[in-house]
Amino acid sequence: MGEGSEKAPAKTRRGRGAEAGDERIRERNTRAILRASAELFAEKGYEGVSMLQIAKATGLPRANVYYYFDTKEDIYRALISELIHGWELALRHISPENSPEQALTAYVHAKLDYARLHPIQSRLFASEILGGAKFLTRRDRDYMHALTRERVLVLEQWMAEGHIRKVDARHLLMLLWGATQFLSLSEPLACDTLETGTLRPADFDAAARTISGIVLSGVLL
Amino acid sequence: MGEGSEKAPAKTRRGRGAEAGDERIRERNTRAILRASAELFAEKGYEGVSMLQIAKATGLPRANVYYYFDTKEDIYRALISELIHGWELALRHISPENSPEQALTAYVHAKLDYARLHPIQSRLFASEILGGAKFLTRRDRDYMHALTRERVLVLEQWMAEGHIRKVDARHLLMLLWGATQFLSLSEPLACDTLETGTLRPADFDAAARTISGIVLSGVLL
DNA sequence: AAATAAGTTGACACCTGTGTCAGCTTATAT
DNA sequence: ATATAAGCTGACACAGGTGTCAACTTATTT
Structure with a gap:
């Protein structure tokens, strides 16, 4: 139902040697969301999980999760x-x-x-x-x-x-x-x-x- | 959480030989609800099923399901x-x-x-x-x-x-x-x-x- | 430093779900 | 036929869910 609308971040390289970790925020947060939601979905099933639960488990405000995934279904499908x-x-x-x-x-x-x-x-x-x-x-x-x-x-x-x-x-x-x-x-x-x-x-x-x-x-x- | 509050129907016997089927409405409807909800729960999990879905699958109005079971959890536990x-x-x-x-x-x-x-x-x-x-x-x-x-x-x-x-x-x-x-x-x-x-x-x-x-x-x- | 893009957020509109209730209808007993 | 209990139902109050948005903050580029 949802089109896979990918927001392409302008990938840019730092001048100096890239510090580990704090680059590519998008990648890091996307992974965190998938990680946290997998556990919830496995335990409670698709309908049993709310975006608020996913957000809390990820440590992000709910609206921020929507910045990375348009719908709950998108998260599930990605998994x-x-x-x-x-x-x-x-x-x-x-x-x-x-x-x-x-x-x-x-x-x-x-x-x-x-x-x-x-x-x-x-x-x-x-x-x-x-x-x-x-x-x-x-x-x-x-x-x-x-x-x-x-x-x-x-x-x-x-x-x-x-x-x-x-x-x-x-x-x-x-x-x-x-x-x-x-x-x-x-x-x-x-x-x-x-x-x-x-x-x-x-x-x-x-x-x-x-x-x-x-x-x-x-x-x- | 819910106390098992059983509404005891005044079981009464008809004078004439009991016609098959249309006696004990409570028993029949309770069974119908359990039957229908089992399939839904099996497929979608506890949270994935709503009382409206159960009611529709049973062929009863939603409020009528509540006449037989106080909560959704009661239905699930009974199963x-x-x-x-x-x-x-x-x-x-x-x-x-x-x-x-x-x-x-x-x-x-x-x-x-x-x-x-x-x-x-x-x-x-x-x-x-x-x-x-x-x-x-x-x-x-x-x-x-x-x-x-x-x-x-x-x-x-x-x-x-x-x-x-x-x-x-x-x-x-x-x-x-x-x-x-x-x-x-x-x-x-x-x-x-x-x-x-x-x-x-x-x-x-x-x-x-x-x-x-x-x-x-x-x-x- | 100014401009621009990426990321974050609280608030909003809307929908669906839960459980309750008063009042209705139908069945059974007297 | 009348009384009483069982069964049924539409409407309500409330809680929680989804997805969107404009405005804000932070990072990156020039």
Whole structure:
């Protein structure tokens, strides 16, 4: 609905060696807004967050946020379009250049590392999908679909070559997605289950080992 | 915050044999409101839904909804407290009376059946957890925790007896939760991946077979 | 130092949402 | 038929949300 109207600041270089930090106010504030709003959106969903909340969390007056983003939707969309990166990064490990063992282990660990290091992005992505993926563009979805299809072909190749058991490659991928997302998305349940107050790196590590262990001995021949 | 103020209708019996349907208006409308609002909450989250939307979806004027529920929170809480049922139902299959094969297969199928037959409840539950489980009471969480602990003990028993491989039982449970939830929670992604417009029973069946197949041959000795 | 562009802000107009209430209609009991 | 309770509803007061704007301040250029 909103056109991506970018206000181009006149980028100018200082004569002297640029002091770190206080240059490019626009860049800094834009990032701060995105950072703060991601957490809010992940927790409360798109409608659950007001511009006032975003402004307060950023430490800016509300009207100032509007100087950088025309609408709340613009902020949300800017966040969403960044999210596919993590998805892609982990999936790349499932490649014909790796052995199935390497590939699946690396994938599971990469996915859980991402979940541990970027819990907010993980939750925001899940929240967007759960809400019907209404802000993902067709382009984004097509791109994800293409990525998925490539991995399906890799897995099916391994099956044809007798490296792994013949299962539905698509459902295997979804099993991995679901299993590797659970920890960060369902943090309250996971904490209750693990009888811990907060998820520690060791918990992610244990999850990675359990998941890759079970899936590997489940599919390897 | 809101006290559970129940307006007790004077339940009276008709003289003649009660005609089906048009008795107990209160019960019928209360159910209609819960039914309609569950779908909305699941999709948009608590804050994303207005009483007007609920009223429209129910087919009642807004003020009439307030006749049955004092606040929006009351509606949401009424829904949340029903959700643990599905959780519990599937978990019961993991019992010392079953063999590990039976138990795990039955669990996976039960969980996916529930997801297929009650997609709205599944999503609502996920949405509540993702949002931080803010409306689950301590009692609810303790109960779920107790249920989980029992299953962990069953699994560890099987490990001690040499029926299944030694893995972290808690993470095995979470693997199952995550894998069996993915299909209905991430419906848009699942549809893209499976190249289908809507999830059909066959898709749930394929998921159940893939998940139980991989996990079984992953943990059985 | 003067001019210009970038950044900041309080206030405004407007809309949507919540919860309440008095008074209405319909059903049930006597 | 009349009384009483259950159910329904339009209108209201209030709180909070969105997006805009003119005027102000600060930075950068010339």
